[in-house]
Amino acid sequence: MVQLLEKGSASKMETSSIVYDTQKLNLWYGNHHALKNIDLQIKENEVTAIIGPSGCGKSTYIKTLNRMVELVPTVKTSGEILYRERNIFDANYGVEELRTKVGMVFQKPNPFPKSIYDNIAYGPRIHGIRNKKVLDEIVEKSLRGAAIWDEVKDRLTTNAYSLSGGQQQRICIARCLAIEPDVILMDEPTSALDPISTLKVEELIQELKEDYSIIIVTHNMQQAARISDKTAFFLNGEVVEFDATDVIFSTPEDKRTEDYISGRFG
Amino acid sequence: MRYVNHEAVVKKMNKRLIVNRIFKTIFFAATLFALLVLGVLFYRIISQGVGYLTPEFFQNFGSRIPEKAGIKAALIGSIWLMCVVAPVSIILGVGTAIYLEEYATKNKLNDFIRMNISNLAGVPSVVFGLLGLTIFVRALALGNSVLAAGFTMSLLILPVIIVGAQEAIRAVPQDVREASYGMGATKWQTIINIVLPSAIPGILTGAILALSRAVGETAPLVVIGIPVIVHFLPDNLLSQFTALPMQIYDWAKRPQEAFQYVSSAGILVLMIFLLIMNSIAIFIRNKFQKRY
Numbered sequence: 176m177v178q179l180l181e182k183g184s185a186s187k188m189e190t191s192s193i194v195y196d197t198q199k200l201n202l203w204y205g206n207h208h209a210l211k212n213i214d215l216q217i218k219e220n221e222v223t224a225i226i227g228p229s230g231c232g233k234s235t236y237i238k239t240l241n242r243m244v245e246l247v248p249t250v251k252t253s254g255e256i257l258y259r260e261r262n263i264f265d266a267n268y269g270v271e272e273l274r275t276k277v278g279m280v281f282q283k284p285n286p287f288p289k290s291i292y293d294n295i296a297y298g299p300r301i302h303g304i305r306n307k308k309v310l311d312e313i314v315e316k317s318l319r320g321a322a323i324w325d326e327v328k329d330r331l332t333t334n335a336y337s338l339s340g341g342q343q344q345r346i347c348i349a350r351c352l353a354i355e356p357d358v359i360l361m362d363e364p365t366s367a368l369d370p371i372s373t374l375k376v377e378e379l380i381q382e383l384k385e386d387y388s389i390i391i392v393t394h395n396m397q398q399a400a401r402i403s404d405k406t407a408f409f410l411n412g413e414v415v416e417f418d419a420t421d422v423i424f425s426t427p428e429d430k431r432t433e434d435y436i437s438g439r440f441g
Numbered sequence: 442m443r444y445v446n447h448e449a450v451v452k453k454m455n456k457r458l459i460v461n462r463i464f465k466t467i468f469f470a471a472t473l474f475a476l477l478v479l480g481v482l483f484y485r486i487i488s489q490g491v492g493y494l495t496p497e498f499f500q501n502f503g504s505r506i507p508e509k510a511g512i513k514a515a516l517i518g519s520i521w522l523m524c525v526v527a528p529v530s531i532i533l534g535v536g537t538a539i540y541l542e543e544y545a546t547k548n549k550l551n552d553f554i555r556m557n558i559s560n561l562a563g564v565p566s567v568v569f570g571l572l573g574l575t576i577f578v579r580a581l582a583l584g585n586s587v588l589a590a591g592f593t594m595s596l597l598i599l600p601v602i603i604v605g606a607q608e609a610i611r612a613v614p615q616d617v618r619e620a621s622y623g624m625g626a627t628k629w630q631t632i633i634n635i636v637l638p639s640a641i642p643g644i645l646t647g648a649i650l651a652l653s654r655a656v657g658e659t660a661p662l663v664v665i666g667i668p669v670i671v672h673f674l675p676d677n678l679l680s681q682f683t684a685l686p687m688q689i690y691d692w693a694k695r696p697q698e699a700f701q702y703v704s705s706a707g708i709l710v711l712m713i714f715l716l717i718m719n720s721i722a723i724f725i726r727n728k729f730q731k732r733y
């Protein structure tokens with residue numbers, strides 16, 4: 176209802192603050208119907224959490240937002256995803272352009288087997304920045320942005336693999352910040368981390384919210400409740416409920432949402 | 442009710458240990474046998490050939506008199522041959538592997554190609570010789586030149602290089618590729634910056650092994666009509682030439698006993714040639730592995 180109203184009375188301000196508008200999205204892996212009629216609006220400078228039981232399509236959805244899902248050759252889609260009012264499935268929308276604006280942090284830390292510096296500078300370099308001074312600045316800014324500068328500033332030339340898992344994940348976040356994206360997608364970014372690293376990444380997400388729109392998949396209810404503004408509950412490839420996080424966690428409309436967040440199934 | 446009867450297990454334990462020991466002995470004997478044969482071979486070749494490994498041996502062309510016979514033409518010829526085979530086979534092989542692993546979509550045709558490349562690796566080298574004779578020597582009129590022989594040898598080892606490179610490329614974890622694509626890198630940027638640097642040690646290992654095979658291979662050279670007695674060095678890619686295995690083969694089949702020794706000396710040179718190639722491979726590999 177709330178969404179309908181907003182959409183109906185869409186003033187210029189409000190439409191421009193919608194980053195992603197998913198309309199009637201369907202996705203199949205071969206014959207397997209993994210996403211069914213998804214409608215979802217994601218707003219600027221908000222953290223949107225996606226929760227739901229294993230296999231419900233959370234990763235599939237988030238990977239569709241930057242079209243990474245197309246790396247699976249059997250994937251077929253229908254419907255639209257408007258990113259800043261442009262359909263990302265348009266034939267002339269380059270995936271490279273989209274992914275430059277929409278960064279992604281993966282479930283498992285996946286730094287390149289290169290030095291910390293080269294990891295962060297990778298994105299800017301592939302987009303044509305060669306100037307050493309500019310790169311130096313980007314590297315420092317990104318590492319500071321990911322709250323890991325102090326830990327690694329004396330060993331920028333060491334291999335990123337020599338860092339701990341939590342540090343590697345923050346390197347991956349920094350690497351993502353280095354392309355100065357508009358949106359950051361995170362697929363269970365803390366599931367491989369210990370509680371302290373998790374806390375650091377969560378704090379980081381809070382800070383990043385000022386400048387970025389963040390969409391995060393998580394299995395951790397407390398995490399979703401702590402860090403997100405909106406929460407979408409997925410079940411069997413459908414969006415069961417999408418609302419402000421405090422509404423979802425206190426007075427959900429749907430029985431299934433309530434059952435899930437209270438741990439009765441999933 | 443328990444399924445594992447521990448008393449019975451203990452009773453049978455001795456028998457199991459004896460069987461274990463028997464097999465260990467058999468495998469050890471097999472290894473020993475192989476080593477022994479290798480040792481005898483080495484001993485014979487070194488003891489026969491080392492006397493002929495003089496500076497003149499490297500400076501003389503072939504000759505009817507064993508004492509004057511030298512390996513200069515064959516050694517330089519083999520080096521020329523490698524200068525063609527290495528770039529041609531590595532560029533084609535790695536290119537094909539990249540196409541098959543990174544670009545080719547999964548369809549019947551590509552599956553067919555993939556399957557048959559491994560089959561090609563098992564085709565006898567004589568067949569490649571005939572192919573080279575038909576295509577390069579005759580149809581393209583390259584004659585029995587360095588270029589014709591180089592192309593033929595490249596074809597021969599191409600399947601091995603492709604399969605090796607495919608494996609090396611496949612071993613690069615998918616998640617770092619995704620990280621690269623996720624930042625807006627194109628396929629080519631991902632290949633050149635992420636995939637190839639990690640795959641190069643593996644690709645090189647396969648390539649050098651394949652090149653070693655090309656250095657020692659005789660049959661295709663015989664088929665495309667590479668001469669044995671050559672009294673000049675090749676000066677361009679269309680020159681005639683001879684190669685180490687051809688020269689060794691020629692010496693070995695001569696009736697005079699002294700030529701057996703010359704032949705052994707030739708084999709020593711060939712083995713040193715291979716050893717140097719393998720050392721280069723190991724050197725390059727270690728250098729790359731340090732960086733990544």
Ligand SMILES: Nc1ncnc2c1ncn2[C@@H]1O[C@H](COP(=O)(O)OP(=O)(O)OP(=O)(O)O)[C@@H](O)[C@H]1O
Nearest residue numbers: 204207209227228229230231232233234235236247
């Ligand atoms: N590459 C693929 N090929 C075929 N089916 C797939 C593929 N990836 C995912 N699926 C299927 O699509 C459905 C959704 O998968 P997805 O990975 O999006 O789930 P998820 O919600 O992220 O689960 P989890 O919480 O376990 O990560 C599952 O049924 C899964 O089996």
Ligand SMILES: [Mg+2]
Nearest residue numbers: 233234235362
């Ligand atoms: Mg998932």
